[in-house]
Structure formats: C-alpha cells, structure tokens
Amino acid sequence: MKKKKGKIILAVVVGIFLFIQLYPVVWLFMASIKPSVELATEPFALPQNPTFVNYIDIFNEGSIFRYMWNSVKVTVTSILLILVLSSTAGFALAKFNFRISKPIYAFFTFGIMIPVQITLIPLFCFYSDMGILNSPITLVLPQVGFALPLSVMMFVSFYSFVPNELIEAAVIDGCSPYGAFFKVVFPLAKNTVITVASMYYILIWNDFIFANTFISDNKAKTVALGLRDYVGAFGNVNWGMTFAAIAVTILPPMLVYFALNKYVTAGMTLGATKG
Amino acid sequence: MNGVLKDKKAFLAFLLPALLFYLFSVFYPIEESIRLSFMKWGGLGEKKFIGFQNYIHLFSDKVFYTAFFNNLIYLVIVVGIQILVGLLFAVLLTYLTKGVSLIKTLYYVPCIITTVAVTQLFRSMYATQPVGIINQILNAVGLEKFATSWLTNVKTVLVCVSIPEGWRYTGMYMVIFYAALISLDPEVCEAAKMDGANAWKTLIFIKLPMIKEVLLLSLTMVLTGALRGFDIPFILTNGGPGNVSELMSTYMYKKAFGSNQFGYGSAIAVFIIVESMLVVGVLRILFTSKEERNERRIRKNARKALKGKQKRQGA
Numbered sequence: 001m002k003k004k005k006g007k008i009i010l011a012v013v014v015g016i017f018l019f020i021q022l023y024p025v026v027w028l029f030m031a032s033i034k035p036s037v038e039l040a041t042e043p044f045a046l047p048q049n050p051t052f053v054n055y056i057d058i059f060n061e062g063s064i065f066r067y068m069w070n071s072v073k074v075t076v077t078s079i080l081l082i083l084v085l086s087s088t089a090g091f092a093l094a095k096f097n098f099r100i101s102k103p104i105y106a107f108f109t110f111g112i113m114i115p116v117q118i119t120l121i122p123l124f125c126f127y128s129d130m131g132i133l134n135s136p137i138t139l140v141l142p143q144v145g146f147a148l149p150l151s152v153m154m155f156v157s158f159y160s161f162v163p164n165e166l167i168e169a170a171v172i173d174g175c176s177p178y179g180a181f182f183k184v185v186f187p188l189a190k191n192t193v194i195t196v197a198s199m200y201y202i203l204i205w206n207d208f209i210f211a212n213t214f215i216s217d218n219k220a221k222t223v224a225l226g227l228r229d230y231v232g233a234f235g236n237v238n239w240g241m242t243f244a245a246i247a248v249t250i251l252p253p254m255l256v257y258f259a260l261n262k263y264v265t266a267g268m269t270l271g272a273t274k275g
Numbered sequence: 276m277n278g279v280l281k282d283k284k285a286f287l288a289f290l291l292p293a294l295l296f297y298l299f300s301v302f303y304p305i306e307e308s309i310r311l312s313f314m315k316w317g318g319l320g321e322k323k324f325i326g327f328q329n330y331i332h333l334f335s336d337k338v339f340y341t342a343f344f345n346n347l348i349y350l351v352i353v354v355g356i357q358i359l360v361g362l363l364f365a366v367l368l369t370y371l372t373k374g375v376s377l378i379k380t381l382y383y384v385p386c387i388i389t390t391v392a393v394t395q396l397f398r399s400m401y402a403t404q405p406v407g408i409i410n411q412i413l414n415a416v417g418l419e420k421f422a423t424s425w426l427t428n429v430k431t432v433l434v435c436v437s438i439p440e441g442w443r444y445t446g447m448y449m450v451i452f453y454a455a456l457i458s459l460d461p462e463v464c465e466a467a468k469m470d471g472a473n474a475w476k477t478l479i480f481i482k483l484p485m486i487k488e489v490l491l492l493s494l495t496m497v498l499t500g501a502l503r504g505f506d507i508p509f510i511l512t513n514g515g516p517g518n519v520s521e522l523m524s525t526y527m528y529k530k531a532f533g534s535n536q537f538g539y540g541s542a543i544a545v546f547i548i549v550e551s552m553l554v555v556g557v558l559r560i561l562f563t564s565k566e567e568r569n570e571r572r573i574r575k576n577a578r579k580a581l582k583g584k585q586k587r588q589g590a
Binding site: 013017022119122149152168171181205206213224228254 | 305318371382392400495
C-alpha cells in the first residue's frame with residue numbers, strides 16, 4: 001500500500017516537472033495560431049479561433065526563407081569542418097605513438113573553459129579589416145574553433161575503443177596511415193559522427209551572440225537575428241508573426257532532435273562523463 | 276592514448292589542420308584581447324598604449340562592481356536551478372519504471388529552442404500589458420500585492436533574467452546525471468541497503484560520492500557557463516533598467532560595441548577569462564580530496580621507482 005502511494009506521488013511530481021518544462025513550448029505553438037486580437041487580450045487561454053494567418057503572413061513576407069537559407073549555409077559548412085578537423089585530429093592523438101600527443105590533447109580540452117565572448121572584439125576588428133563582416137564565414141570560424149575541444153575529445157574517446165591490433169593488421173596488409181584512417185577507422189566512427197553533427201547542428205542553428213556581433217546586413221541575417229525583425233505597422237513588435245516565425249524556425253532542430261535524440265543526448269553525456 | 280602508428284609526416288597531416296584552426300580561432304583572439312586591454316582604441320585610428328590604465332579604471336568602475344555582483348547572484352540562481360533541480364529530477368527518474376526515455380526526450384526540449392524564442396516567451400510571461408501569466412496567477416490566488424512589472428522593477432529584474440537561463444538547460448544536466456546514476460553498480464546499493472541504509476542515506480553517502488566526477492564536470496560547465504551568461508539578459512533587458520541587471524559580459528559588449536571603447540571592453544573580457552579559470556581551478560582542488568592527492572603522489576613515486584629499477588636492470 002505504502003509503495004503504491006509513493007509511486008503515485010512520484011508520478012505526480014514527474015508530471016509537474018514535465019509540465020513546467022513543456023508548457024512554454026506548447027504555449028508558443030498556441031500563440032502562433034491565435035488572431036492578434038486574441039493574442040493581446042487572452043494570451044494564455046486556449047486558442048478559440050485558431051487561424052493560420054500568421055503563418056501565411058510570414059511566408060508572404062518571405063524574409064524567413066532568406067534567414068533560414070543563411071542559417072543552413074552557416075550550419076552545414078561549420079559541421080562539415082568540425083567533422084573533418086576533429087575526426088582527423090582525434091585520430092592523430094589517439095592512434096599515433098608520440099609523446100607530444102598528451103599535452104596537445106590537454107591543450108584542446110583547455111578550450112572548453114574559454115568563454116566565447118573573448119573572441120568578439122578581436123574577431124570583429126579582424127573581419128572589418130578584411131572587409132568580410134556580414135559574410136557567413138565570420139560565423140563559421142568561431143563556431144568551429146569553439147566546437148573543436150569537445151568534438152576532438154569525443155573522437156579520441158571513441159578511437160581509444162578501436163583496438164590497436166586492427167590498425168597494425170591494416171598496416172601489415174600494406175595500408176598507409178591514411179589508408180588505415182579512411183578504410184578502417186573512420187567508417188567505424190559512424191555513431192560519433194552523428195553525435196557530433198546533431199549536437200552542433202542544434203547549437204549552431206541557435207547561435208545568437210556571433211550573429212548579433214558580426215552580421216548587421218538584412219541580407220545576411222540568420223534565423224536567430226531575423227526573429228527580432230517582425231515589426232507591425234506602428235513600429236511595435238508583431239507578436240503573432242514573431243511567434244509563427246519562431247515556430248517555423250525551431251522545427252528543423254526539433255525534427256533532428258526527435259529523430260536522433262539518442263545521439264544528441266549521448267553527445268552531451270559522453271562529453272560530460274568522459275572528461 | 277597509446278597509439279601504434281609512428282609516421283611523423285602522417286601524424287602532422289592529421290593533426291595540423293585542426294590545431295592551426297583552433298589556434299587561430301581561439302588563441303589568436305585571446306592574445307589580441309590581452310594586447311588590446313593595454314590600449315586605448317576607439318575602433319578607428321591609432322591604438323595608443325596606456326599600460327594598466329584600463330585595469331585601473333576597471334577596478335574603480337562602479338558599474339563594473341555592480342555587474343560583478345549581479346553576475347554572482349545570477350550564478351547562484353543558475354547553478355541552483357540547473358544542478359539541484361537537474362539532480363533531483365534525475366534521482367526521481369531512477370525510481371521510475373515506465374516511460375523514462377520518453378520523459379527524458381521531452382524534458383530536454385527547452386535546450387534545443389533558440390534563445391530568442393525563450394526570451395520572447397518569458398517576456399510575455401513577465402508582462403503587465405497584456406497581463407502576463409505570472410501576474411494572472413498571483414491575481415487569481417489573491418496575492419495581487421505581489422504582482423509587479425517584473426522586468427522593470429529593480430528588485431525583481433535580476434532574478435527574472437536568471438530564471439530562464441536556469442530553466443532551459445536543466446534538462447541537459449538531468450540527462451547527464453541520470454546517465455551517471457544508472458551506470459552505477461547496483462550491487463553497491465544493495466549492499467548499503469543490507470547494512471541498513473535507507474534510500475536517502477544511500478543517495479547522499481553512496482550514490483553522490485560515486486558520481487563525483489560527473490558532478491565536478493557539470494559544475495564546471497554550469498559555473499563557467501554562468502560567468503559568461505549573455506544571451507538572455509542581453510535580449511530581455513540589455514542590462515536595464517539602468518545597470519540593475521547588468522552582467523559582466525553584457526557590460527563588456529556595451530562598452531566595446533556600444534560606446535566603442537574596445538580597449539576597455541577587452542580588459543573586461545580578460546577579467547572574465549581569468550575568473551573562469553580561477554573558478555575551474557578552485558573546483559578541481561575542492562573536489563580532489565586529501566586521500567586522493569596522497570594516493571596520486573604515492574602512485575607517482577611508485578612509477579618513478581619502477582622506472583629507475585628498469586633502467587638499472589637494463590644497464
């Protein structure tokens with residue numbers, strides 16, 4: 001009897017926590033299908049006259065496609081670079097027998113402590129000297145740099161599970177170190193690749209601080225910046241359109257997350273527990 | 276980390292691209308920040324070397340102290356929410372038998388939503404015009420006198436910009452703690468139970484010490500994360516009203532990009548780095564107990580002795 005009571009209390013507490021975590025998200029989708037009058041007067045009630053006019057408005061207005069395309073460009077380039085650089089560097093650190101590997105690995109992990117804000121002023125100056133402010137590359141550079149510590153760590157920790165004998169065998173069979181990497185080791189790292197990619201996909205897609213500093217041109221804005229631009233007739237924020245835009249732009253990370261959530265959370269936990 | 280390959284050229288070919296990229300995108304900016312922090316520079320024209328002037332100014336700047344102490348309060352709130360609630364929920368989840376993976380998945384959702392969305396959400400919850408949900412609830416339960424304009428009230432604004440940050444990443448730490456807790460050897464807990472420990476005691480004296488490493492890493496992540504807290508306060512209030520909810524990094528941003536004091540901004544940035552490193556160092560020391568340090572020293576000495584012996588035998 002006592003046990004059953006405990007179970008019920010547990011379920012209720014878990015339910016309350018879950019409600020707190022999910023309510024704002026549910027509210028967001030509800031707000032996006034409310035007509036603007038209703039949003040202003042009854043922002044927290046269930047939608048009485050659901051409408052998709054906000055969605056039609058943002059699609060007609062059209063800038064959302066540009067924002068998303070810009071974000072796609074930055075995100076895809078960054079992830080490709082992160083994967084190429086960290087899978088190779090991880091291989092060098094885990095599978096070559098040099099004494100210098102250990103300090104270099106420590107040097108990479110040191111980066112986890114560095115706050116990203118430190119780069120803003122120097123990179124801003126550097127970019128404006130080069131005249132490349134407002135180009136997607138300005139976002140790729142710091143994104144990749146700050147992703148490397150954790151992603152290198154994740155690849156090293158995976159490679160250390162690949163038995164050395166496997167590589168020795170490949171070398172005896174006439175593989176060069178490059179062959180051993182491309183034909184033997186890298187194909188095994190599929191899970192790590194998906195983990196790193198899905199984790200950083202979400203982080204980079206949502207980036208605000210770099211975009212806000214290096215991008216000011218409307219044509220180059222990414223979603224996180226563009227979301228602040230839905231302004232109505234009198235210079236006020238058009239909340240209905242803003243919420244609809246938010247709902248559309250969080251869909252891509254949501255889809256990836258629900259499809260690959262095992263990998264996403266695996267990345268976070270692995271990164272944290274393997275330290 | 277004991278590989279088998281010995282080809283030096285291949286080693287460099289694999290390592291250098293990432294290393295150079297990392298040096299350029301992370302360490303070049305650090306070097307530049309340190310250099311700029313000794314300069315007076317308005318963004319255009321000549322940079323003027325002024326020695327420690329920026330730092331002297333920093334330590335006599337009242338707003339900087341406000342930002343520093345605000346940042347401490349922000350840190351306490353964020354750590355409190357993320358670590359305590361995350362841990363509590365992870366523990367609860369270990370007692371649950373059904374639906375764990377679904378709950379984990381859903382609980383994580385706030386982490387993947389963009390900051391702008393999170394802040395807009397909280398902005399409308401705190402709002403007074405139209406009445407936000409927090410004030411609505413207060414009115415409904417007869418606590419009208421506590422209803423306030425949360426983001427313009429100097430007493431509440433700092434707490435209000437801290438809560439969203441704490442809230443959104445709680446799920447991440449829950450997932451981390453949960454993974455650590457369920458990977459523990461069940462036999463140890465069984466043994467504790469046999470010795471008469473109740474669930475509470477098992478948790479405090481057995482389980483938590485066993486996931487110490489994970490706790491340390493999570494704390495490091497939360498603390499350094501909170502010291503660099505930026506997005507949510509920046510978008511919600513931009514440090515206002517006045518400087519009441521100013522954090523160090525929002526202040527740095529304002530100084531550099533708002534009033535073009537790039538040198539002074541860099542000095543604040545350097546301060547943030549030094550502070551983060553100090554915090555991590557202190558945490559490491561706190562978490563390595565005396566026995567562990569002793570043990571490590573003994574092991575080190577033993578290794579040395581062994582090496583010496585091998586050398587002598589080799590000779």
